[in-house]
Structures are given as C-alpha cells and as structure tokens.
Amino acid sequence: MSLSPTSPAPTFGALLLRGLLAGLIAGLLAGVFAYAFGEPKVDAAIAIEEAAAHATAEPSHHDDALVSRDGQRGGLFLATALYGAAMGGILATAYTLLRRRLRTPSNTRAALSLAGAALLGLVLVPFVKYPPNPPAVGDPDTINQRTISYLAIVVIGLVAVWAAVVAKRTQPTEWRQAMAAVAGFLVVVVVGYTLLPNINEVPATFPPDLLWSFRLASLGTQVVLWTTLGLAFAALLAYSRRPATQPERESVTA
Amino acid sequence: MPKATTAGPLSTPAVSPRLLVTALAVVALMLLITYLVAFDQGAVSRSGMFLHELMHDGRHLLGVPCH
Numbered sequence: 001m002s003l004s005p006t007s008p009a010p011t012f013g014a015l016l017l018r019g020l021l022a023g024l025i026a027g028l029l030a031g032v033f034a035y036a037f038g039e040p041k042v043d044a045a046i047a048i049e050e051a052a053a054h055a056t057a058e059p060s061h062h063d064d065a066l067v068s069r070d071g072q073r074g075g076l077f078l079a080t081a082l083y084g085a086a087m088g089g090i091l092a093t094a095y096t097l098l099r100r101r102l103r104t105p106s107n108t109r110a111a112l113s114l115a116g117a118a119l120l121g122l123v124l125v126p127f128v129k130y131p132p133n134p135p136a137v138g139d140p141d142t143i144n145q146r147t148i149s150y151l152a153i154v155v156i157g158l159v160a161v162w163a164a165v166v167a168k169r170t171q172p173t174e175w176r177q178a179m180a181a182v183a184g185f186l187v188v189v190v191v192g193y194t195l196l197p198n199i200n201e202v203p204a205t206f207p208p209d210l211l212w213s214f215r216l217a218s219l220g221t222q223v224v225l226w227t228t229l230g231l232a233f234a235a236l237l238a239y240s241r242r243p244a245t246q247p248e249r250e251s252v253t254a
Numbered sequence: 255m256p257k258a259t260t261a262g263p264l265s266t267p268a269v270s271p272r273l274l275v276t277a278l279a280v281v282a283l284m285l286l287i288t289y290l291v292a293f294d295q296g297a298v299s300r301s302g303m304f305l306h307e308l309m310h311d312g313r314h315l316l317g318v319p320c321h
Contacts, residue, residue, distance in 0.1 A: 009265060009266055009267050009268075010265070010266070010267070011267055012267055012273055012276060012277065015266065016280060031312070034311070034312070034315040038311070038314075038315040039311065042311050042314060042315070065307065066302070066303055066304050066307045067304065067307040067308045067310070071307075071308060072307065072308065072309075072310050072311045073311065075307075075308035075309045075310065075311065075312065076309075076311040076312045076315070077312075078308065078309060078312070079291050079308075079309035079311070079312020079313060079316070080312050080315075080316065082287055082290070082291050082309075083287075083288060083291045083292070083312065083316055085287070086284040086285070086287040086288045086291070087284075087288075089280060089281075089283070089284040090281055090284045090285075093277045093280050093281055093284075095266070096266050096267065096269075096273070096277065097269060097273075097274075097277055099265055099266040100266065100269075107265045110265075123317070126317065127317065130319070131317075132314065132315070132316075132317035132318070132319075133314070133319070133320075134314060135310075135314060135320075135321075138319065138320065138321055140321045143319065143320075143321060146319040147293060147319055150318065150319050214314075217315065218314070218315045218316070218317050219317075221315045221316065222316060222317055225316075237265070
C-alpha cells in the first residue's frame with residue numbers, strides 16, 4: 001500500500017495521463033448510462049417540442065437539423081467522453097497540487113475525497129438550485145442569464161466544499177469538526193441559493209413524470225461519471241505504484 | 255519489510271513555480287474542452303452550430319442549461 005521511501009514521486013505528466021484515462025473511461029460509462037436511461041426521455045421531450053411547434057406553425061430549430069437524431073445519439077458519447085477526460089485532467093491537477101494538504105496517508109482516500117468533493121460541489125449543489133431541463137423546456141431568450149446563473153452556482157458549490165474543509169480544521173474534536181464542516185457548507189449554499197435568481201421555465205403543459213425521469217437520468221449520468229472517475233483514478237494510482245516497489249523487494253530478499 | 259516512513263508517501267511531485275505554470279496551462283486547456291462541450295455555439299470551434307448540435311443530448315444530460 002505505502003510507497004517505499006526510496007522510490008521517486010511520480011511526475012505531473014504521469015498523474016495527468018492517469019486522470020485523462022480515468023476520465024475517458026468515466027465519460028464513456030456515463031455515456032452508456034445516458035444512452036440507456038436518458039435518450040428515451042430526450043426523444044419524448046423532442047416529440048413534445050415538435051408537436052408544439054407544428055401546432056403554432058413556428059419554425060422548430062430541429063426542422064433544419066444540421067445533425068440527425070441518430071447523429072446526436074452518437075454525439076452523446078463524444079460529449080460525455082470529452083467532458084469526462086477534461087474533468088479527469090482537472091482532477092489529476094487538483095490531486096497533484098493538493099495531495100500534500102489532504103491530511104491522509106492514503107492516496108486512494110485522497111483521490112476519492114477530491115472526486116467526492118467535485119460530485120458535491122459541481123453536481124449536487126447546482127442540481128438542487130437549477131435542475132437540468134429536457135428539450136422543449138427553456139426560453140431561448142434567457143439562455144445567457146441561465147448560463148451565468150448556472151456557472152455562479154457551480155462556483156458557489158465548490159466554495160461551499162472549501163468552506164466545509166476550512167471550518168472543519170478550526171475544531172479540535174471529531175464531532176465538532178463534523179458539525180463545523182456541515183455548518184460551513186450550509187452557510188455558503190444558503191447564501192448562494194438566496195442571492196441567485198429562481199428560474200422556472202417549465203411549461204404548464206409539460207408532463208411532470210417525464211420532467212422527473214429526465215432529471216433523474218441526468219443526475220444519474222453525472223453521478224456515474226464522478227463515481228467512476230474517482231474509482232478509476234484511485235485504481236490507476238495504486239496500479240502505477242506496483243512496478244516501482246517490485247524490484248526493490250527482490251533486492252531485499254536476494 | 256521496509257521501515258515505516260516518517261515523511262509519508264511521496265505520491266506527488268513537489269510544488270514548484272514551474273509545476274504551477276504547467277498546471278495552470280493544463281487546467282485552461284481542460285476548461286476550453288469543457289467549454290466546447292457545454293457552452294460553445296460556433297464562436298470558438300469555428301464549426302458553426304455543428305459541434306453544438308452534435309453534442310446536444312450530452313449537454314442536456316450533463317445538466318448544462320441549453321436553449
């Protein structure tokens with residue numbers, strides 16, 4: 001488990017490569033999940049969008065499609081793989097810079113807590129304030145406002161996780177540390193949720209069960225991505241250590 | 255068995271100014287890729303709306319606001 005004192009620390013490049021690979025695996029797996037559970041919901045939402053467009057004789061942006069629906073189903077995997085690899089690269093960079101500040105001797109624990117922090121700050125905090133919407137929901141005229149608000153809540157989510165760690169470290173005993181972490185997290189999240197505007201553009205006619213199952217599929221996709229990314233990165237870190245320790249053991253026993 | 259280390263496992267390189275600059279460049283590149291997937295509408299990729307439309311479903315399912 002632990003690295004032998006004489007073996008050198010891995011370079012940033014070696015760690016980055018493992019992060020990118022873990023991200024690619026995580027992105028493809030998230031793509032499989034999204035294809036199986038999300039695509040039927042996207043199809044159903046697009047059917048509603050097109051029915052509405054035909055009823056009002058407005059030109060739908062899917063009519064003059066640059067990319068067919070089949071193309072978009074394939075593009076789903078491109079999107080999740082690229083996104084996963086980018087997140088893997090960022091996770092590996094964060095690991096490289098923060099590893100010595102994470103007060104644990106276990107590399108696996110360090111990798112998993114960084115991925116868990118990202119899942120909490122980057123996915124769960126934004127999900128509650130601005131739950132993702134299927135096609136046919138959302139006014140194109142407000143996309144800039146919605147994008148800025150979304151980015152703001154992502155930053156607030158990450159700040160909240162950071163605040164939890166800082167607050168935890170001010171306390172001497174374990175139960176006080178846990179309470180301080182929760183309090184620090186909640187203060188930032190509540191302030192952020194209060195300051196940012198509420199956005200609800202779901203048409204009254206949109207089927208609630210479809211909205212619910214789309215949002216669940218979207219949350220599942222992101223949970224699969226970050227869980228796999230954390231586990232795969234931790235596994236690749238552990239695997240990379242084996243060749244370095246093997247020759248040394250042989251020289252000891254010889 | 256090797257003796258227990260007192261300094262802890264050396265699992266990352268020491269943080270130097272050069273490493274920080276490299277790390278910053280890597281993060282910028284990763285954010286550019288994220289931008290292309292999540293937000294670009296042809297301004298950066300120079301592909302018109304092609305990449306935007308191609309990755310349409312992924313954007314919705316990754317929770318990013320879209321049209």
